[in-house]
Amino acid sequence: MVYNPVHEKFDNSLDEGSWNISIANGEGSSAVSGKVLADIRNERDDIVVFTADVMYSNRLADFAKAHPESFINFGISEQHMVSAAAGIATTGKIPYIGTFASFLSLLSCEQIRTSVAYPNLPVRLIGHHSGMTMGFYGTSHHALEDLSILRSMAEMTIICPTDPVQAEAAIRSTVDHSGPIYFRMGRGRDKQVYENVSEAFELGKANELRDGKDVSVITNGLTLRSVVDAAAQLEEEGISVNVIDMHTIKPFDDEAVKRAVAKTGKIMTVEEHSVIGGIGSCAAEVIADNNLNCEFSRHGIYDEYVLIGPPAALYNHYDLDAEGVAKRIREFVIGSNNE
Amino acid sequence: MSEIVNNQKLVRDLEEKAKFIRLETVRLIDIAKSGHYTSVFSCAELFSVLYYHVMSVDPSNPDWEDRDRFVLSKGHAAVGLYPVLADHGFFPKEWLDSYTRVGSAFGDHPDMRKIPGIDFSSGSLGQGLSVSAGMAIGGKMSNKDYKVYCMLGDGELNEGQIWEAILSAANLQLNNLVAIVDRNQMSLDGFTEDIMPVNPIDQKFEAFGWETCHVDGHNLTDLVELFDKISSTKREKPLVIIADTLKGKGVEGMELNNDWHLGYLAEKDRKKVEEEIHRGLQSRT
Numbered sequence: 057m058v059y060n061p062v063h064e065k066f067d068n069s070l071d072e073g074s075w076n077i078s079i080a081n082g083e084g085s086s087a088v089s090g091k092v093l094a095d096i097r098n099e100r101d102d103i104v105v106f107t108a109d110v111m112y113s114n115r116l117a118d119f120a121k122a123h124p125e126s127f128i129n130f131g132i133s134e135q136h137m138v139s140a141a142a143g144i145a146t147t148g149k150i151p152y153i154g155t156f157a158s159f160l161s162l163l164s165c166e167q168i169r170t171s172v173a174y175p176n177l178p179v180r181l182i183g184h185h186s187g188m189t190m191g192f193y194g195t196s197h198h199a200l201e202d203l204s205i206l207r208s209m210a211e212m213t214i215i216c217p218t219d220p221v222q223a224e225a226a227i228r229s230t231v232d233h234s235g236p237i238y239f240r241m242g243r244g245r246d247k248q249v250y251e252n253v254s255e256a257f258e259l260g261k262a263n264e265l266r267d268g269k270d271v272s273v274i275t276n277g278l279t280l281r282s283v284v285d286a287a288a289q290l291e292e293e294g295i296s297v298n299v300i301d302m303h304t305i306k307p308f309d310d311e312a313v314k315r316a317v318a319k320t321g322k323i324m325t326v327e328e329h330s331v332i333g334g335i336g337s338c339a340a341e342v343i344a345d346n347n348l349n350c351e352f353s354r355h356g357i358y359d360e361y362v363l364i365g366p367p368a369a370l371y372n373h374y375d376l377d378a379e380g381v382a383k384r385i386r387e388f389v390i391g392s393n394n395e
Numbered sequence: 396m397s398e399i400v401n402n403q404k405l406v407r408d409l410e411e412k413a414k415f416i417r418l419e420t421v422r423l424i425d426i427a428k429s430g431h432y433t434s435v436f437s438c439a440e441l442f443s444v445l446y447y448h449v450m451s452v453d454p455s456n457p458d459w460e461d462r463d464r465f466v467l468s469k470g471h472a473a474v475g476l477y478p479v480l481a482d483h484g485f486f487p488k489e490w491l492d493s494y495t496r497v498g499s500a501f502g503d504h505p506d507m508r509k510i511p512g513i514d515f516s517s518g519s520l521g522q523g524l525s526v527s528a529g530m531a532i533g534g535k536m537s538n539k540d541y542k543v544y545c546m547l548g549d550g551e552l553n554e555g556q557i558w559e560a561i562l563s564a565a566n567l568q569l570n571n572l573v574a575i576v577d578r579n580q581m582s583l584d585g586f587t588e589d590i591m592p593v594n595p596i597d598q599k600f601e602a603f604g605w606e607t608c609h610v611d612g613h614n615l616t617d618l619v620e621l622f623d624k625i626s627s628t629k630r631e632k633p634l635v636i637i638a639d640t641l642k643g644k645g646v647e648g649m650e651l652n653n654d655w656h657l658g659y660l661a662e663k664d665r666k667k668v669e670e671e672i673h674r675g676l677q678s679r680t
Contacts, residue, residue: 104536126536128567136525136559143529146507146515147537148460151529167556170519171526175507 087244088220089182090118092227093152097123103231106141106153108134114154114184115244134159138167138179145177150231156190157183157240161202172236173209180230181238187278187328188357189243191367199240200357204333206238207306214305216240216277217257221250222303225257233259240277240305243367247281249301260304262312268298271389272316273381274339275326276302282371283326285378286385295389302335313342317350324388326381327356353388355381402619405448409615410675412443412479417645417672419478419491421665427495430503433643433655435475437579437612438546441638444618445544446479449626454484457511463541464514464530468523469548469577473505476513485512521554523547524574528564531572531633546575550582552593558603564633565604572633573625574605577612579642583656600635612638613676646671 090105097103097119104126111117111129120127130137134155141151153160160168160183172179183202190197206212213235217223223241230237249265250256256263262274266287275283280301287297298320300312316323323343325336336354343352355375363373371377375384416439424430435442446452450463467476474494481488493499500509504518515526527545534541551557564572576596580586587593597607610621618638625634642656643649646668660668 128532130559130563133556133559133563135522135556136528136563139522139525139556140529140532140560140563143466143515143526143531144533144536145529146464147530147533147539149533149536166519167522167525171516171522175516 087115088223089152089154089227089239089241090115090120092224094119094122096228096231097126101126102149104128104144104149104151106130106137106151108132108137108155108159110155113156113244114182116154116182135164135167138164138181139171141179142167142171142175142177145172145179150178150180152180152182154182154184156197157186157199157202158197160238161199161205165205168206168236169209173211176211176235178234179236180227181236182241183238184241185243186240187242188362188370189278189367191370192364194364195361198362200328200330200362201333202238202240203305203329203335204337207333207338211235212306213237213259214240215257215259216303216305218242218277218280218301218303219246219248219250221248221253222256225250225253226259226303228253229257230259242278246278249280249284257303260307260309262309263301263303264298264312264315265301266297266299268296269320270296271322271324271385272298272300272320273324273326273385274300274302274313274316274335276305276335278328279326279376279381282376282378282381286382289378289382290385293386295386297385302338305335305338308338308342310342310346313339314346314348317343317348321349322351322389324353324355324385326376326384327354328376329356331356331358351388353384355384402616406615406619409440409443409447409619412447412482413439413615414672414675415482416442416475416478418669420475421660421669421672423474423477423491423494423501424659425665426492427503428659429657430474430659431471431657432646432660433649433652434469434472434548434579436644436646436649437640437642438469438472438577438638439475439645440613440615440618441546441575441577441640442475442479444615444622446483448619449622450544451541452483452512454480454512457485461539461541464527464543466515466523466527466530466543466545467505467517468527468545469520469551470504470517470523472546472577473501473503473517476505477501477510480510480512483512486510520548520551521556524557524560524564527572527574528560528567528569531564531569532567534571535569540571542571542573544573544575546577548582549576549578549580549593549596550587550590552576552596553582553587553591561600561603561605568631569633570630574633574635576635576637577640578637579640579644580651581642581653581656585653596637597635604632606630606632606634607637608634609637609639612640613644645676
């Protein structure tokens with residue numbers, strides 16, 4: 057069994073507000089990978105896709121349906137899947153393996169370090185439902201440490217697509233990348249930021265999405281939409297925000313940070329991740345290493361296991377929705393102006 | 396008749412290679428002043444039969460895509476594998492002299508990126524069978540005929556990931572995968588059956604859907620016969636060979652001796668051990 061067509065059937069008897077796994081996953085960033093990979097597989101036979109009993113959650117089922125001969129569902133054995141991907145990568149295949157970000161970066165951390173990153177194999181790790189997108193499913197299903205862990209592994213490339221357009225661009229443009237890549241994906245219901253695949257992504261080159269003079273906000277992936285919306289809101293209040301989509305965490309675009317410092321003198325990072333080792337740390341390292349003179353603030357999760365709750369409520373609680381981000385930016389800009 | 400004579404010569408040659416593996420292990424560990432003698436001594440005959448009789452490899456083209464693969468999941472026996480690869484000409488023998496020295500390609504555990512002929516890096520126990528399964532899947536997806544041989548330690552069977560791999564290899568009918576358990580009876584702290592028992596290994600593999608067989612892992616006549624039979628038999632399932640061996644085999648003072656998982660032989664003892672290895676396994680039987 058690779059693909060179960062029962063999931064294609066829409067149950068008309070369901071109440072309008074009901075949902076199941078098939079209904080839940082629309083066209084968001086993680087959900088698009090199955091389709092994109094199936095399309096790439098049409099052109100070349102070295103693409104294989106593995107998952108670990110979550111192919112409907114990540115829509116890699118779309119690939120399984122199109123190319124069952126190049127797809128394996130390993131069941132609930134993530135560590136085995138990672139090592140098997142390393143093995144098949146030595147035979148000329150490019151494995152894309154998808155499961156929840158927590159089960160890749162935490163459960164399979166050692167397999168990734170020793171059998172994927174150290175041998176520098178072209179394994180593509182698709183960690184979806186990252187951050188706290190799993191909400192009330194709890195800490196076991198949250199991944200607020202994944203960037204910190206994987207960033208410290210030599211040879212690892214890390215990309216945080218924000219929406220399906222950027223996810224597609226990132227996947228397509230890195231197929232022939234020689235080493236491992238971790239794609240930090242959302243839960244498949246991410247709000248759109250980009251419109252054109254051709255303009256959404258260049259590896260290691262941050263996108264300066266909005267020009268501004270008062271403060272630069274560096275973010276990516278899960279929190280980018282909130283920052284973009286916050287910036288629009290603040291513009292009306294007379295605060296001009298320079299928005300940088302640092303979609304590639306590794307290699308980090310140091311030059312984009314330097315430019316931002318030169319332009320605004322104030323840098324704020326926003327992340328749905330621990331502030332220890334995430335994008336805030338990355339930016340702080342560039343600032344410290346280069347003796348850049350600026351005001352600096354990190355907004356993210358401060359050394360705690362977050363509350364459980366519906367994702368939207370959590371974003372509200374942790375000031376990671378547009379309102380909350382706007383509040384934090386406002387405080388940073390006005391606070392520092394008053395000093 | 397001539398076939399028997401040929402086999403006798405083959406077995407004698409393979410026994411000499413096993414001796415060579417043990418002697419080189421002693422020589423290289425003398426450079427490091429610390430190493431896994433006994434973990435190599437239990438699988439010296441297995442290395443010998445695999446690399447000098449069974450596997451199809453091309454030292455002039457280590458990445459030959461049709462080659463048989465060998466994954467040394469018990470990576471701490473690499474010091475016995477390096478001399479075999481050098482002997483085959485994967486790299487100049489002089490390279491071995493750098494064993495464990497600063498910047499060397501050759502450490503206690505093998506590195507596929509630095510050493511021609513090493514099919515996968517290992518060292519962290521429990522991952523090699525999954526890696527081998529991945530290679531076997533790759534072979535099937537690419538319609539290749541190669542086989543993947545994976546050598547596991549018996550203590551390594553304590554690792555949970557091994558059983559994920561066993562489950563999955565059976566389900567995927569990886570009949571191009573051969574696992575070899577070096578059943579040398581011991582792990583670091585002592586006998587496996589005292590620490591975390593793994594018996595009955597064969598019944599466990601069988602229950603998971605594998606073919607199983609036993610062999611005396613130090614008897615090269617039996618090993619040649621078994622591997623010849625394996626290569627001429629078509630299977631539907633993955634196969635595990637449980638090789639009954641002794642940790643430290645070939646050096647009496649080290650055999651099943653808990654003190655010798657890691658160690659070092661200073662000059663006088665090294666010379667004695669080398670003489671004992673030269674006399675061969677038959678000298679005491």
